[in-house]
Amino acid sequence: MAVAPPGGAGGSRWTWRPVARDALLARAFHSCTELRGRLYLVGGLLAGGAAEPSADTVVLDPAGAPAVRVGARGGPRRSHHDAAALGGRWLCAVGGWDGARRLAAVAALDAERGEWEAWTAAPGSCPPAGLSSHTCTRLSDRELRVAGREGGTRTQRRYGSIYTLRLDPSARTYCYREESCRSASRSGHCAALLPTPGPRPGHQLLLFGGCDSAEPEVAGHWGHGKIQEAPAAPRLTEQLAKLVSSGQGSRQGPRGLRHHSCSVVGPFAVLFGGETLTRARDTICNDLYVYDTRRAPSLWFHFPCADRALKRVGHRTCLCNDQLYLVGGFGEDGRTASPQVCTLDLFL
Numbered sequence: 001m002a003v004a005p006p007g008g009a010g011g012s013r014w015t016w017r018p019v020a021r022d023a024l025l026a027r028a029f030h031s032c033t034e035l036r037g038r039l040y041l042v043g044g045l046l047a048g049g050a051a052e053p054s055a056d057t058v059v060l061d062p063a064g065a066p067a068v069r070v071g072a073r074g075g076p077r078r079s080h081h082d083a084a085a086l087g088g089r090w091l092c093a094v095g096g097w098d099g100a101r102r103l104a105a106v107a108a109l110d111a112e113r114g115e116w117e118a119w120t121a122a123p124g125s126c127p128p129a130g131l132s133s134h135t136c137t138r139l140s141d142r143e144l145r146v147a148g149r150e151g152g153t154r155t156q157r158r159y160g161s162i163y164t165l166r167l168d169p170s171a172r173t174y175c176y177r178e179e180s181c182r183s184a185s186r187s188g189h190c191a192a193l194l195p196t197p198g199p200r201p202g203h204q205l206l207l208f209g210g211c212d213s214a215e216p217e218v219a220g221h222w223g224h225g226k227i228q229e230a231p232a233a234p235r236l237t238e239q240l241a242k243l244v245s246s247g248q249g250s251r252q253g254p255r256g257l258r259h260h261s262c263s264v265v266g267p268f269a270v271l272f273g274g275e276t277l278t279r280a281r282d283t284i285c286n287d288l289y290v291y292d293t294r295r296a297p298s299l300w301f302h303f304p305c306a307d308r309a310l311k312r313v314g315h316r317t318c319l320c321n322d323q324l325y326l327v328g329g330f331g332e333d334g335r336t337a338s339p340q341v342c343t344l345d346l347f348l
Contacts, residue, residue, distance in 0.1 A: 013248055014288060014303060016310055016326050016342035022067040024058045026337040028314030028330045029259070031083035034231075035091055035111055038062070039318055039325065040070075042093050042109075043078035048335025052099030053079035057109060057116075060327070060341065062320050074116040076107040082136035084144055090169055092119075094146065095131030102130030106167070106174040122173040128161060133259070135191035137205055140228045142167055145205055146176075147219045149187045160186045160207075162219050183217050186210030188258030191219065192269040193227065197296035203227045208262060208269070208291075212277060214255035216291070230264055233322045237266035239346045244268075244292050246348070249301035254289050261317040263324055267293045270324065270344075273312035275334075284332055286310040308332055317344075 030044025039060040043053050055077035057070040081096025081103075091109040095102070104127040106119045121127060134148025146163040160183035166175045189210025196202040201224040206216040243249070254260070260274025269291040275283050286305040292298060315329020315338070324344040331338055 012303060012305060013243060013246060013347045015305075015307070015345050015347075017345045018340050018342050019062075020060070020064075020067070020341040021339050022060075022341075023339050024067045024069060025060065025328055025341060026339040027054060027328045028337050029053075029079040030314075030316065030328055031078075031081055031093060032316035032318045032325075032327045033083045033085050033091055034318055034320045035085040036088060037321065039320060039327065040083075040085075040091050040109070040111075041316075041327065042083055042091070043076060043081065043096070044328065045079050045314070046337060048330055048333070048337075053077055053097060062323065062325065070109070070114055074118070075109075076116065078103075078107075080132040082134060082146075084136055084138040086138070086167060087141045087169060092144075092167060094136045094144065094165065095128070095134055097132045102132045104128045104131050104176065106165075108169070108172070117172060119167075119172045119174050122166075122168070122171075122175040125175040126178055127176045128163060128178075133188040133210070135189060135207070136165070137191045137193050138228070139193075139222070145191075145220055147183060147186075147191055147205075147207055148189065148210070149185050160184060179220075181219070183207055183219055184211050184213060186217075188260075188275075190260060190262030190271065192262055192264050192291070193230070194264060194269060194291075194293045195267050196221070197293050197298055200224075206269070206291075208271060209254060209257040209260060209274065212256050214253050231319065233265050233319055235322045236319075236324060236344075237268065239348055240265055240268045240270070240290060241294075242348045243303070243346055244290055244299075244301045249290065249303045251300060252302040253291070253300035254287070254302075257285070259313045260285070261312075261315055261326070261329075263317045263319050265319060265324065269293075270317065272317060272326070273310075273315055273329065275313045284311045284313045284330070284334055286312065312338065
């Protein structure tokens with residue numbers, strides 16, 4: 001087997017390469033969303049044990065411009081939320097913790113005007129009791145799929161609820177509808193909208209982690225042409241195909257992982273870091289997992305890491321311009337937020 005070039009994580013075929021460093025980016029349990037070729041960071045906790053989340057919005061241009069704080073008033077004070085970009089203009093932050101309670105409300109940043117708006121619930125909306133550490137997946141410019149356990153520790157159900165969230169940017173309204181299907185009780189999981197393996201093309205939404213199970217769970221099926229396709233990443237997709245064919249990764253999926261990151265790259269889901277529920281000490285992880293859906297049955301590939309400086313929890317990965325970026329998160333101590341931005345480098 002060929003030896004990986006210097007810089008690989010513990011002699012591995014991959015690493016996270018630092019490309020920027022800025023104190024404005026140091027946060028965890030935030031959202032990070034690509035919009036108009038830039039990364040938008042919203043809210044989060046600036047340090048472990050923080051009493052309330054941040055209300056700022058920071059924009060990073062991957063082309064190399066410094067990070068800037070958006071001067072928008074009325075930004076949502078949120079952590080453990082999720083966000084989605086709509087129509088090349090709107091950034092919608094959904095649910096989360098505001099320092100006092102869990103929310104189901106939607107706030108939207110108009111990227112054209114640089115202003116936050118609090119959208120209102122439409123008549124007939126049936127919102128969750130409150131959301132945190134949930135997922136919010138874009139199906140189209142008017143529809144999201146929300147999955148996760150709702151309510152606080154005293155009101156949590158023994159199952160996870162799944163909602164369709166319809167958005168109307170022209171009316172500045174949103175409407176929740178609870179789906180009949182349910183998931184296992186999950187919190188701090190991730191979601192990936194992936195091509196369906198097999199002869200019938202389509203997409204399925206898979207939930208990973210957030211509970212003891214090692215297996216993904218289906219939270220929705222859509223036929224061919226029903227989903228707006230994600231941006232293509234041909235270079236990174238080709239590199240991931242070579243990585244999983246290298247023979248280095250073990251056929252092992254994550255078990256009992258939460259507050260990790262997940263990004264979809266073509267037919268692959270790429271998971272990194274997080275906190276494991278399977279041990280009492282040294283719980284913050286730095287492992288890379290790739291879920292390959294190119295053929296049935298789908299396969300897991302596990303690529304461990306020996307570099308403890310790459311341990312992350314509450315971080316985000318974001319695909320932009322055929323690069324996968326790692327932004328923020330607490331490090332090994334679970335309290336110090338990373339100010340670095342890194343890109344995934346594969347040595348093939």
